[in-house]
Amino acid sequence: MRTVTLSIFLFLLVFISSCKEDEIGKSEVNSCEMQMGVDYIANPKSARFQSLIDEYVAKGIPGVILLIKDEQGFYIGSSGMADIRAGIEMQTCHVSKICSITKFMIGVSIMRMQERGELSIDDPISKYLSADILDKIENGNEPLTIRNLMNHTSGIYDVIDDQGFYLQVLNNPSKHWTQEDLLEFVYNKPALFPFSPADTAGYSNTNYTLLTMIMEKASGKSQSEILHEIVIDPLGLSNTYYFWHDKLPEGKIAQGYYDLYNNGNLENLTNWNTGSGNGYGGVYSTVWDMYLFAKALFVDKSLLSQASLDQMLVFHHTIESRKQLGVSCYKDFIDVGNPELDFAWGHRGRDLSYSADLFYFPHHHAIMSLIVNYGTDGDSPLRPVFKEMRDKIALLIDEPY
Numbered sequence: 001m002r003t004v005t006l007s008i009f010l011f012l013l014v015f016i017s018s019c020k021e022d023e024i025g026k027s028e029v030n031s032c033e034m035q036m037g038v039d040y041i042a043n044p045k046s047a048r049f050q051s052l053i054d055e056y057v058a059k060g061i062p063g064v065i066l067l068i069k070d071e072q073g074f075y076i077g078s079s080g081m082a083d084i085r086a087g088i089e090m091q092t093c094h095v096s097k098i099c100s101i102t103k104f105m106i107g108v109s110i111m112r113m114q115e116r117g118e119l120s121i122d123d124p125i126s127k128y129l130s131a132d133i134l135d136k137i138e139n140g141n142e143p144l145t146i147r148n149l150m151n152h153t154s155g156i157y158d159v160i161d162d163q164g165f166y167l168q169v170l171n172n173p174s175k176h177w178t179q180e181d182l183l184e185f186v187y188n189k190p191a192l193f194p195f196s197p198a199d200t201a202g203y204s205n206t207n208y209t210l211l212t213m214i215m216e217k218a219s220g221k222s223q224s225e226i227l228h229e230i231v232i233d234p235l236g237l238s239n240t241y242y243f244w245h246d247k248l249p250e251g252k253i254a255q256g257y258y259d260l261y262n263n264g265n266l267e268n269l270t271n272w273n274t275g276s277g278n279g280y281g282g283v284y285s286t287v288w289d290m291y292l293f294a295k296a297l298f299v300d301k302s303l304l305s306q307a308s309l310d311q312m313l314v315f316h317h318t319i320e321s322r323k324q325l326g327v328s329c330y331k332d333f334i335d336v337g338n339p340e341l342d343f344a345w346g347h348r349g350r351d352l353s354y355s356a357d358l359f360y361f362p363h364h365h366a367i368m369s370l371i372v373n374y375g376t377d378g379d380s381p382l383r384p385v386f387k388e389m390r391d392k393i394a395l396l397i398d399e400p401y
Contacts, residue, residue, distance in 0.1 A: 022174075022270070022271045023174055023248075023271055024248055024253050024270050024271050025250050025251065025253070026083055026086055026088075026251070026255070027082040027083035027086065027088045027094065027251065027252075027253060027254055027255055028088065028250075028251030028252070029088060029089075029091070030091055030093050030094065030251065030252055031093075032091050032092050032093035033093075040073075040074055041072070041073035041074065042073050042074065042075070043068060043069075043070065043072050043073040043074055043075040044072055044073070044401060045068070045072075045075065045396060045399075045401075046073075046075040046077070048396060049066060049068055049075045049077060049393070049396065050075070050077045050079070052389070052392055052393065052396065053066050053077065053078075053079045053080075053389070054079045055389075056079075056385060056386075056388075056389040057079040057080035059382075059385050060264070060381070060382050060385060061080060061372060061374055061382060061385060061386060061389070062080050062081050062084060062257050062266060062372075062373055062374050063078070063079070063080035063081050063082055063090035063094075063254060063372065063373045063374075064078065064079050064080055064090065064370070064371070064372050064389075065077075065078045065090060065091075065092055065094065065096070065254075065286075065287045065370070065371040065372075066078070066287065066368075066369070066370050066371075066393065067092075067287040067288065067290075067291050067367070067368070067369040067370075068366065068367070068368055068369075068393075068397060069291060069295075069366065069367045070361075070364055070365055070366035070367075070397065071365050071366075072401060076092050076287065076288070077092065078090040078091055078092045078094070082094045082254040082255060082373065083254070083255045084255070084257070084266065084268075085268070090254060090373070092286075092287065092288070093239070093252070093286055093288070094252060094253070094254040094286070094371075095239055095241070095248070095249065095252045095253050095254065095284050095285065095286055096253070096254045096256075096284060096285070096286070096354055096356065096371040096373055097243075097256060097276075097281075097282075097283075097284050097349075097351060097353075097354040097356075098283050098284065098285050098290065098349045098354070098356040098358070098371065099281050099348075099349030099350055099351040099354055099355065099356055100205075100280060100281055100347060100348060100349045100350060100351075101283060101285075101290065101347045101348075101349040101356055101358050102208075102242075102279065102280060102281050102282050102283040102349070103208050103279070103280055103281075103328055103347060104328055104329065104346065104347035104358065105227060105231050105283060105293065106208060106211060106212065106215075106223075106227065106279050106328065107150055107312065107327060107328020107329065108230070108231060108297060108303055108304060108312075108328070109215065109226050109227055109230045109231060110146065110150065110211065110214075110215060110328070111304050111308040111309075111311065111312060111327075111328075112230045112303065112304060112308070113215065113218060113219065113226070113230075114308065115304065115305060115308055118218045118219055119146065119214070119215075119218040120146070121145065121146040121147040121150060121311070121327070122145050122146070122147055123145060123146055124143060124144065124145055125144045125145065125146060125148075125149065125210065125214060126141075126144075128213070128214040128217040128218060129210065129213060129214065129217070133183065133213075136186075136187035136188055137156060137157070137183075137186055137187065138155075138156070138157065138188075138189065138190055138191040139154055139155045139156050139191040139194075139195045140156070142154075142155075142195040143195075144195070146211070146214060147327060148195075148197055148207075149207040149208070149210055149211050149214075150207070150211065150327045150328045151197075151201065151314075151316060151325055151326060151327045151328075152201050152202060152203050152204060152207060152316075152325045153195075153197035153200065153201045153316065153325075154195065154204065154207055155191045155192045155193045155194060155195050155196075155200065155202065155204075156186070156191060156192070156204050156206050156207060156210070157186050157189040157190060157191060157192060157204065157206060158192065158203070158204040158205050158206055159182050159183075159185050159186050159205055159206045159209070159275065160205045160274065160275070160280075162185040162186070162189065164185050165182070165185040165275075168185075169272065169273070169274060173271060173272045173273065174271050174272070174273055175273060176244040176273070176277065177273065177275045177276070177277065177278060178278070179209050179212060179213055179278050179279075182206070182209050182275055182278055183206075183209065186206050192204060200318065201316040201318040201320065201325045202318075202320065203320060203325065205275070205280035205281075206280075207280075208278075208279035208280040209275075209278045209279050209280060210279075211279055212278060212279035222245070223245075223278075223279065224242050224245035224246065224277075227242055227283075228242070230303075231293065231303070235289075235292050235293060235296055235303075236292070237285065237289040237292060237293065238289070239252070239285060239286045239288070239289050240283065240284070240285040240286075240289045241283070241284045241285070242277065242282055242283055243276050243277055243282045243283075243284055244273075244276060244277045244282070245277055245282075248284060253270070253284065254371070254373045255268050255270045255373060256268070256269055256270045256351075256352070256353030256354045256373050256374070256375065257269065257353050257373060257374050257375070258352060258353045258374065258375040258378065258380070259380040259381065259382055262380050262381055264381070266374070268353075269352050269353035269375070270353060272352050272353065274351060274352050281349075281351055286371075287369040287370070287371055288369075290356070290358045290369040290371075291367055291369045293358070294346065294358055294359075294360050294367045294369065295367060297309070297360075298345065298360040298362070298367070299360075299365075299367075311327055312326055312327040312328060312329045313326055313327075313329060313331075313345060314326055314327060315330075315331045319334070322334065322335055323348070326345075328347075329345055329346065329347060330345070330346060330347055330348065331343055331344075331345060332344050332345075332346065332348065332359060333359070333361075333391075333394045336391050336394045336395060336398070337394070337395060337398040338398075341363045341364075341398075342361070342363070342364075342394070342398040343361070343362075344359035344360060344361045344362075344368070344394070345359065345360050345362065346358045346359035346360055346368075347359075350375070350376055350377040351375055351377060352375045352377065352378075353373070353374065353375040354371075354372070354373055354374070354375060355371075355372040355374060355375065355376045355377075355386060356370060356371050356372070357369075357370040357390060358370075361394075361397055361398070364397055364398060366397050368393060368394070368397060370390065370393065372386060374386065
């Protein structure tokens, strides 16, 4: 999402209410029993990680859940509130929307499909998408490959930038969007930039809606089936859901908030849906399930071959928002600490009222899984607070024992 679009429309949200009952209910106190296994050892920095997230909740972030795993052990903790109005404290097992980390999981699924021979990421997208679609998308008739969509070098217009799309979100906040619904806001709109993949990369959510259509065409299965078959079910991610395809659990979801007026008052926007379930967002999960996904990908190497992982870790030279774009993966924290040692691979997640981070720091053999129930895509006083917190978490990971 883009700040300009959000600033134009978000202030209207408070004046609009839906006649439908909220699909995502209130948060409850849950029993947090995580089966962490015999290798669970408390991290020596645990007290410092806890103090850090407590500090930033005191600065206004409603709720934080953080998991850190390195060679010295685990830290898993929470702070703040899962439901401010109901007075429900945030717990480590609360489920939250992890936003664009969905793209990370979709990307891994596509790489696995390539390993199974169902497609190649160097296939032209025209092999799977009809001319009726591509003729109406600027850059659609360039020699685009699946890889260009995955690493954001397509230049295709971003649906999340479209004012007409946000007007429809306002008219029906809890709508279950389809791929075709979303593409109506992309057709005949200007490209973000001329197609020149060696020179230019730029983030577009539309790329991942098109990727889900390609996945379905190549496999004959729904995108949700593929995500479950390749990622969710084999890893036993029992608290991970792909909304709206999967029903969300009652009482387990942390409420999501945003400061609409930049005045310190947080509005509950949990049920506002900005296109979930179409590749670029929609996965809800816990820090533990996110950790299991990252561990399987980067540590155990049980999700993909090393050759596939190597392809994901080819990053474009363009630096966008302090990160570099790879194939469904970021190289992040490139300006925090020593750039040769302290970077991380993974993905950010940012949405209307939730934020998340999932990263592996290869030189520190550390996984960071972070959930915040506040939207940091739009410009608000808490956005720099959040950014400062995540940088400090990374610096603490980097710090020697």
